[in-house]
Amino acid sequence: xxxxxxxxxQARLAQGRARAPHSGYPVGxxxxxxxxxxxxxxxxxxxxxxxxxxxxxxAIFASIAAGEKNIQALAIVTRDGGMPCGACRQVIYEQCxxxxxxxxxxxxxxxxxxxxxxxxxxxxxxxxx
Numbered sequence: 001x002x003x004x005x006x007x008x009x010q011a012r013l014a015q016g017r018a019r020a021p022h023s024g025y026p027v028g029x030x031x032x033x034x035x036x037x038x039x040x041x042x043x044x045x046x047x048x049x050x051x052x053x054x055x056x057x058x059a060i061f062a063s064i065a066a067g068e069k070n071i072q073a074l075a076i077v078t079r080d081g082g083m084p085c086g087a088c089r090q091v092i093y094e095q096c097x098x099x100x101x102x103x104x105x106x107x108x109x110x111x112x113x114x115x116x117x118x119x120x121x122x123x124x125x126x127x128x129x
Contacts, residue, residue: 004073004102006040007032008111011075012113014040014055021045022052028059031063031096034070056088060095071096072121081105081112089120 007030015028020043027043041059045052056076063071074092076084081103084092092101093116101119104111 004075004100007038007073008077008104009039009077009104010038011062011077011104012057012106014042014059015077016073018042018055019044022047022049025079025082027055027082029059030075031059032073033063033068034072037063037066037067039066039117047088054085054088057091058085060091064095066082071099073100073102075102075104075111077104077106079106080109084119089116090124092116093125095121 009087010030011028013028014024014030018026018028029041031039039059039062041055041062043053043055054076074096079101083103096116098116101114101116102111103114119127
C-alpha cells in the first residue's frame with residue numbers, strides 16, 4: 001500500500017470506539033489484508049486486567065476470524081504515538097510476518113513507519129527451537 005492514509009484513518013476511527021475506562025488510553029488499529037479489506041480493532045479493557053485486549057490483536061484476530069490469510073500492513077493510533085506492547089509484537093510476528101507498521105498520534109499527520117523485525121528483533125519462534 002503506497003498510500004497508507006486510509007489504513008491510518010480506519011485506525012483513528014477505531015480509536016474512537018475504544019473502551020479504556022481504567023487506563024484512559026484509547027488505542028485504535030487497523031490491518032490491511034491481501035484481498036484489500038481493512039479490519040479495525042480497538043483496545044477493550046476489563047477490571048480483571050489480564051482479560052484486557054489490545055487494539056492490534058483485535059484487528060489481527062478479526063481478520064483471521066473473517067478468513068483472511070495474509071496481512072499486508074498494520075496501522076496503530078494512540079494519543080501520543082505509543083508503540084505496541086510485547087505481547088502484540090509477538091502476535092504481529094507470528095500472524096503477520098514481516099510487514100510495514102505505521103504508528104501515529106491521534107492528531108499526528110506524519111506517522112512513523114517500522115517493520116516487524118524492527119519492533120521485535122529477537123522473536124520467540126517454535127520453528128527455531
